[in-house]
Amino acid sequence: MTTRNGRTTEALPQRDAPAIYWSRIGAAQGNAAAQFFQGVMYEKGQGLPQDYAKAARWFHKAADQGDADAQFDLGLMYARGQGVPLDYVRAYRWWLLAASDSSAHNHVHDLAHQKMKESASRMTTAQLALAHRQAARWISAH
Template sequence: MKDNVSSLTDIRKAAERGNADAQFNLGIMYNEGRGAAQDDANAAKWFRKAAEQGKAEAQFHLGCMYQEGRGIPQIDAEAVRWYLKAARQGNADAQYNLGCMYREGKGVPQSDAEAVKWYRNAAEQGHAEARNILDIICKEDKFVAQNDVGIDTVEKVRSKTEQEDASAKVEMEEMPVSDADVSHDEAETLKRYLKLAQQGDIDAQIMLGMMYKEGKDVPQDNAEAAKWYRKAAMQGHANART
């Protein structure tokens, strides 16, 4: 606890001096309840300060807070505004979320073409969720007919990342995850799960949730467990739960 308090104090001091990285990290601590009590309002406050200084990750997280109405009023148009700022800086998660907003017409006029554009930008950076949804919607006749995006475009995007994903998954599945005598392998396994989960792999997200919930090969952390279950649930995984 003492280390957490010290870390929180140091980060807060840097954040109050205007350091954007510290402001973002402080927002993360409040957002996830790590090193500080979970507090949506404080998370939004510090994400905003960092976002206003142009930090893309903070802009993305602030957009999420607006979209979900956590700590601040739920305003889709504001979510879009911050996603757009982050997306223009190349943040793949923001590009994906922006694609979803355009596809659903939330906070912006509905536009299939804009949705495809932002999904494609995210997919080209290896964003698995964007790649998968792009694959689905581009195979619909209306997209092929109405937009300058065809199945060949999707295949180019997919081929850029599929081999990498498959290789990582094979290596991950071949590595032990519970042998107490192989701590190095456990650390490598966790890295593999994290990489796949961050790319949108639902199975990896569920596995991380289970690992953190049960304290299996990682420190037990309900906040982390909930975070990964939530990501899987947002992709429609029926067994994702907190």
């Protein structure tokens, strides 16, 4: 299994049902790491049926708590239109938040900046400004 920031980014095989069960409990109780993990499991379809909409919902719950990994992955979901409508402004906003998280490891920070650079070429100046305003509002609210 690979890890990012010390956390598993590949879902567990079916035989690891207890880990899936306890992760689900933690996610339901609001634990951002468990919510991120639930999102990964639904996104990958390992241990749980692949379901991009459920993955996006779990990533969103963790991202709203400031989880940089979830913010990055939610940005990917919006950029690909997986489980959510295709939306480069929202993708950019989540990547901007992931990149601005001082507690995020360099890997997430660098990946977020790379994705922001790639998506900026598809966006207008007005869209970029909107993404920055949305990110600033999110930071103010959290």
